[in-house]
Amino acid sequence: MANLPAKLLSVADLLLLNEFDGRQAGYKIPSYRLDEYGYDYLQRVQKLIGTGYLEICAA
């Protein structure tokens, strides 16, 4: 997937952000699920949290 301009999220990250926005935090992400780059799905969610695009809060 092509990347967006520098300093912004990649398209893959953007889609992941959209997918997780509003999802219950207890959702179990299968450990075998890898993204198209071979990165762990959960790692990428954690990256979104670490970079300040996603947070976990009370419903």
Place this chain on the structure above:
Amino acid sequence: MTISQLKEILRDNQQKLTGNKPELLKRIIKNISAEKYSARLPKIYKATKNGRRELETRWAYIENQREMYGFLNSEIAALEGTNTQEQLLEKLFVRDIIKHGAARDFGLLRNAYFNAHKFFKKRRRLKDSISALLAAIYFDLTGMSNNNTVESYSTMGYVFETSLWSELDKEFTALNLSTTELMLLFDDAVDAATKPPFSYFGVGTMKEMILARLSGQQDLLNRYEKHRNTPSENSPNYNYFDLSHPYNSAEGEEIIQKLAAGEISSKSGCSAFLIFLVAIFLINRYSF
């Protein structure tokens, strides 16, 4: 949260446990400070302010993926900046419609109109939505497919079985149009569309067929067969292979004659010809 979880919070804070779920919730919010129960609330992922801004300003990428419009990310990125996300996608639909029309890929053109219809419908632009839908129906009824090829009439049965008709029915009702208004919209959609080099039906017959289909009539391809035009296998303007009678084609005749004369073995000759026919059929039907 479940009722028992709510009651647990109330119990721990010495509150009454009676009432239904909304009453229990109301009592918690009214009588207990949030710090005392926030740790027990279910947690969700939520886009931060920055995340939300990203989602809103790059909505076109998400919509493109979710609705399978098929635009490249680089095509979307190239139009970013000067357009809103809605204008950006609209420009890409217009570009696709012009591109496929010029390339005479009528199957792709039909799909581009259908995607535009989905897009407009989602944005509640119902007049634009029904116009794009009518254009997609028009190209279905012409019988034109990709690579400037005319489909065999016998393979067009799907034309009246697609979701386009239920969509048309819904939008026709939602817009509260008269049949005259609908037909005027169809005329406008046809006028604005690329002219195909061949059509099984004239616009007047198509209008009759559309109204017949909307009134629930069936078997329209058979009923209107006497009004249809017949494509030619030798036209310089389009490609046509009559797959319902393959051995009428020059290639078929040639292979049969060679088989009869023993110039090629029946096994390889038949296989080659069958592969040729199947390949043409698949290209025409599924290459969009």
